[in-house]
Amino acid sequence: MGEIMKTTCEQFDELLDLRAAGWLSADEAGELERHLLTCPSCREQARLAEHAAGLIGGRPAPPAPVVGVTALSRRRPAQLLKWAWFIGPALAACLVVLLRLHAPGPDDIYRPEDESHARQAGVAELAAAPPTLATYNRAILLHDSALDDVLNAHDRSIQLHEPYKPGLSFPDRRQQENRKQGVIKS
Amino acid sequence: MDRTNPKELLLVERARHGDSSAFDTLIQCHNERLWRSAMVLCRESDAAKDLVQETWLEAWRSMPRFDDGRAQFSTWLYSILRHRYLKLLRRRTRKPLVLLSDPYAGAMPDAGQPHPAAGIHKREVRNLLDRLLDRLPEAQRRVLELRFYAEASLADIATVLDCPEGTVKSRLHHGLKTLRKNSDCLNLLGRDGE
Secondary structure (H helix, E strand, O other): OHHHHHHHHHHHHHHHHHHHHOOOOHHHHHHHHHHHHHOHHHHHHHHHHHHHHHHHHOOOOOOOOOOOHHHHHOOOHHHHHHHHHHHHHHHHHHHHHHHHHOOOOOOOOOOHHHHHHHHHHHHHHHHHOOOOHHHHHHHHHHOOOHHHHHHHHHOOOOOOOOOOOOOOOOOOHHHHHHHHHOOOOO | OOOOOHHHHHHHHHHHOOOHHHHHHHHHHHHHHHHHHHHHHHOOHHHHHHHHHHHHHHHHHHHHHOOOOOOOHHHHHHHHHHHHHHHHHHHHHHOOOOOOOOOOOOOOOOOOOOOOOOOOOHHHHOOHHHHHHHOOOHHHHHHHHHHHHOOOOHHHHHHHHOOOHHHHHHHHHHHHHHHHHOHHHHHHOOOOOO
């Protein structure tokens, strides 16, 4: 009899757990309930199964994320990060294009001969101007040797408190001071 | 809600035609279970949050292709969850996530080994259930948690775990049976885990 009961209890063992999960058919549930009425051991096992199920289900859960269609339609930063590898090269390409667009054109390129022509034109203009202090001040500002050229054109010379030192880098502070003090004379 | 629920059928039909408010209602109905299922799979809230959002996003995009004659909405949703979870796993292989506990910590102790409840202080009692579950094989733990924690249906669990329903039942039985063998541990725990 005991062996028969054991076999019967083993047969119901799985049904005890499926009962806790709510996965029994009506026939299985009826058969199990009839057995439980007569078997205290299986009743205890059924109680334990339901207790375990309740414990697992009763564990606290973190609050669920708020999800809505509006929120879903916005791309999240994490998704944008998928394209992070692309952002660097893309920015570099944009920078290259911008630099290319703003690069100096053929007319913007510096040519030393252009500056030389401008200087010669400036000297010629000053040579034609009256031999005044203002003319020579403009010549000083033009370039290093412009003053000499203009003075030669006017057939004049200058007298300085100190000996004139040709070849001083321009703008020379001494020349500027002399000009302020009005020591440049015709 | 299930396939026979006319309210859900109506909501699904409206959502299929682009009704965002109907889809929002579906989200409200299923989000908690989906979130808990994602927590069971990921065991990490940030990853689970991403998984839930990606699942809903994919569901919203694929809504016009949903065929309610083939599957319930929740089962279809769980198939998306599984798909997105596998993608998450592939990303995880590149950048591993930190697991809160080792799911392969081994089986429950035999009768000859020290009992898990031995020497447990009161403050540790609340962690006892987690320790018991962590000692189950991963497949059994997932079925138990998906059923009792996430309240997923048999079909949904079979879908998300990609196994037959009979296998799901078998895993649930073996998992619960192992827990039942630790009756004194279970009895230590109250209904609310204290």
